[in-house]
Amino acid sequence: MPPPEPGEPLKLLDGIRVLDLTTSVAGPYATLLLADLGASVVKVERPGRGDDARSWGPPFLDGESLWFLSVNRNKESITLDYSNPAGLEVLHALIAVADVVVVNQVARSQEKLGIDYQTVKAINPKLVHVSISGFGLTGANSNQPCYDLIAEGYSGVMDLTGEIASDPQKIGTPAADMLAGTDAALATMAALIRRNQTGEGHEIDVSMVESMTRFMAPRIVPYLGSGELPRRSGGKDSVIAIYQTFNTADNPLTLGLGNDNIWQRFCETIGRPDMGSDPRFADNVGRRAVREEIVREIQATLLQHPRNHWLTLFAKARIPAGPINRLDEVADDPTLRERGLLFSAQRNGTAVPQVGLGIQFNRNNRVYRKAPPRLGQDNHAVFSSWLCWGDERVRELDNSGLL
Numbered sequence: 001m002p003p004p005e006p007g008e009p010l011k012l013l014d015g016i017r018v019l020d021l022t023t024s025v026a027g028p029y030a031t032l033l034l035a036d037l038g039a040s041v042v043k044v045e046r047p048g049r050g051d052d053a054r055s056w057g058p059p060f061l062d063g064e065s066l067w068f069l070s071v072n073r074n075k076e077s078i079t080l081d082y083s084n085p086a087g088l089e090v091l092h093a094l095i096a097v098a099d100v101v102v103v104n105q106v107a108r109s110q111e112k113l114g115i116d117y118q119t120v121k122a123i124n125p126k127l128v129h130v131s132i133s134g135f136g137l138t139g140a141n142s143n144q145p146c147y148d149l150i151a152e153g154y155s156g157v158m159d160l161t162g163e164i165a166s167d168p169q170k171i172g173t174p175a176a177d178m179l180a181g182t183d184a185a186l187a188t189m190a191a192l193i194r195r196n197q198t199g200e201g202h203e204i205d206v207s208m209v210e211s212m213t214r215f216m217a218p219r220i221v222p223y224l225g226s227g228e229l230p231r232r233s234g235g236k237d238s239v240i241a242i243y244q245t246f247n248t249a250d251n252p253l254t255l256g257l258g259n260d261n262i263w264q265r266f267c268e269t270i271g272r273p274d275m276g277s278d279p280r281f282a283d284n285v286g287r288r289a290v291r292e293e294i295v296r297e298i299q300a301t302l303l304q305h306p307r308n309h310w311l312t313l314f315a316k317a318r319i320p321a322g323p324i325n326r327l328d329e330v331a332d333d334p335t336l337r338e339r340g341l342l343f344s345a346q347r348n349g350t351a352v353p354q355v356g357l358g359i360q361f362n363r364n365n366r367v368y369r370k371a372p373p374r375l376g377q378d379n380h381a382v383f384s385s386w387l388c389w390g391d392e393r394v395r396e397l398d399n400s401g402l403l
Contacts, residue, residue, distance in 0.1 A: 001344035001353045002337065004368035010361060013039035016192065017386070019094055020044065020075065021115060022104040023052040025148065025174050026132050026208060028071040029181030031102055034188060035074035036357045036367035039100075042382050043072065043373065044091065047079040047403055050375040062350040064372075069352050071181075073345060074369045076378035079403045087402045088114050095120050095127065097386055100188055102130040106145070107137045117203040127201040128191045130184050136207035146208055151176035155212035160219060163234035176212040183211045236295075241287035245324065246299055251307040255298075256320040263287070269317045270301050270310075340365055347371035379403055 016039040020031040028043075028051065035041040045051055053068040061069060082091040092114070095101055103115050110116035110131065117129040131137055134146020152158050152170055162169035184206045191202040213220070219230055222239070230237075235254075236244040242257045257263045260283055267276030275297060281287050287294055302310060307323065314321040325333070336342055341358055344351040345368060357367045379398070383389040397403050 001331075001342050001351065004343045004345065004354075005340045005366050007364070007366050009038070009366045009369055010036065010357075010364060011038040012361065013037045013189075013192075016040065016100065017098045018042070018100040018102065019091075019098045020102050022102055022132065024104070025053065025067070025071060025177035026180040027102055027104040027184070028053070028068075029178055030130070030132065030184035030188070031075065032071045032073065033182065033185035033357070034100070035369075037189075041075040042094070042378070042386070043075050043077045044080050044082070044094075045077055045375055047081050047376070047401070050077070050079070054375065061352065062347060064374075066353075069372045070355065072372040073352075073354055074367065075373055076370075076382055077373035077376055078379045078382045079376035081402050082115075083113065084402060086400065090397065090402065091115070092120075092123050093387055094382075096124050098124065098127060099192065100128045100130060102132070102184065102188075104132045106133050106143045107131075108143045121201060121203075125201055126195060126199060128188055128195060128204065129201065130188055130204040130206065132180055132184050132206045132208065134208050136210065137205045148174040148176045148208070151180075151208040151212045154209045156216050156219070157212060160216075160230060160232045162232050164232055166232075166234075168232070175215070176208045179215055180206050180208040180211040237291075239284075239288075241284055241291045242294060242298065244295070246302050248302050248307040248310055249305055252324050253302075253307050253310060254322050254324060255314075258320065260284070262319060265317045266314075266319050269313050269319060270298070272297070272301060343368065345371040376403065 013034060016034070018031055018034050018039050018041040020027065020041055020043045022028055022031070031041045031043075043051070051068060051072070053071075054065055056067045057065040059066050080090060081087040101115070101120060103110060105113065105115070107116065111119075117131070120127055120129055133142070134151060135141035135144055149170060152175060153168070155176070157175065158168040158170055161171060184204065187204045187206065191204060195201060223229060238244065240256065240258055242255060245252050245254055257266055263281070264276045267273055275281055275294070279286075280290055281294065311321055311323065323329070330336065331342060341356045342353070343356060344353050346352070352371050354368070357365055359365060380391060380394050383394050383397075394403075
C-alpha cells in the first residue's frame with residue numbers, strides 16, 4: 001500500500017472531544033469515522049487487556065490483530081479500571097470535559113458501571129451520550145448480548161443471502177457492526193449540531209438489529225405491501241430485470257440493466273438487436289415476466305467471449321457492469337488507488353494497511369493523523385491535555401493499579 005497522501009487532513013470536527021468506551025467493531029468504527037473527520041478521540045481500555053478485538057486473530061501484524069488495526073486509527077489509547085470507584089472518579093473527570101461519550105454495553109451494565117446517560121448527564125449536561133447495543137436500551141431484549149452474526153440472522157439478511165438450495169449465509173463483512181457504527185456517527189454529528197443551537201446534550205440509542213433491519217427496507221417494504229415473500233436466489237433475482245451475475249468464457253461478471261435505455265444499449269452492444277426490438281421485452285414489467293428466457297439468451301451470448309472483452313464493450317456503451325473481485329484484486333484496483341482510498345500507516349517501522357474514509361470534502365479525503373495506538377500509550381498525554389494533570393498524578397494512578 002502507498003503512504004497516506006500528503007496534505008492537511010480533514011478538520012470538520014476539530015475541537016470535538018470523544019471518549020470511546022467501546023470494544024470490538026461497531027463502537028470503534030463509529031469513533032473511527034468521527035476521528036477521520038477531525039475529532040479528538042480517546043479510547044478508554046481495560047488495563048492489561050484492552051479492546052477485545054486486539055486479540056482477534058490470527059492474522060496478526062506487529063503483534064496486534066488486523067481486525068483491531070482496521071478500525072482504530074487516529075485515536076489515543078489510555079488504560080483505566082473504572083469498575084473501581086477511584087477509577088470511575090477519574091473517568092467522570094474526563095466525561096466532564098468531553099463532548100461525546102460512546103459506549104457499547106447493555107442498559108443494565110451501563111447503570112452498574114456508572115456510564116449510563118442519567119449518571120453522565122448530571123456530570124455534563126451538554127454531553128452527547130451514544131449507546132450502541134444489540135437490541136437497544138428498551139424492550140424485552142434490551143439486556144441480551146449480541147454480535148454481528150446474531151443481528152444479521154435476526155434482521156432477515158442471512159435468509160436472503162446465498163443460493164436457494166444452500167443454507168442461509170452471513171454477509172462476508174461484519175455488516176451489522178459497520179452499519180450500526182455508521183448510524184452512531186451520523187446521529188452524533190446531528191446531535192452536536194442541535195446541541196450547538198440549544199446547549200443541551202442528547203441520549204442516542206443505536207440498535208445493531210434495527211440498523212441491520214433498516215438496511216433490509218427495500219426487501220421488507222415490498223413484502224409488507226404485496227405479501228410476496230422473497231427467497232434467496234444467489235444474486236440472480238431482483239425487481240429489476242436484468243440485475244444479476246453471469247458467467248463468461250473465463251470469469252463471472254455482474255450486470256445491472258436498470259432502465260429501458262440501458263436495456264436497448266445492452267442488446268445493441270452484445271449483437272442482439274432482435275432482443276431490443278422484441279415488444280415482450282420493451283419494459284421492466286415485460287422483462288420480469290419472461291426473465292428466465294432472457295437470462296438464457298444473455299448467458300449463451302456472454303459465454304462466447306472472456307470477461308474483459310465484455311467489460312470493455314460495456315464501459316464504452318455506459319452499461320453498468322463489473323468484475324467480481326477477490327480481495328487481492330480490490331487491493332490492486334487502480335481506480336481505488338488513484339482515489340487514495342487504500343494506504344499504509346507507519347507504526348514503529350511496520351506498514352499498517354488502512355482503508356480510508358471514501359468521502360471527499362472540497363476534493364479532500366485525507367484522514368490520516370496517527371496509526372492505531374498501542375494499549376495505553378497515551379496515558380500521560382491525555383491526562384495532561386484533557387485534565388491538566390502532571391506526571392506525578394499520572395504515576396500515582398499507575399502505581400495504584402488503575403492504569
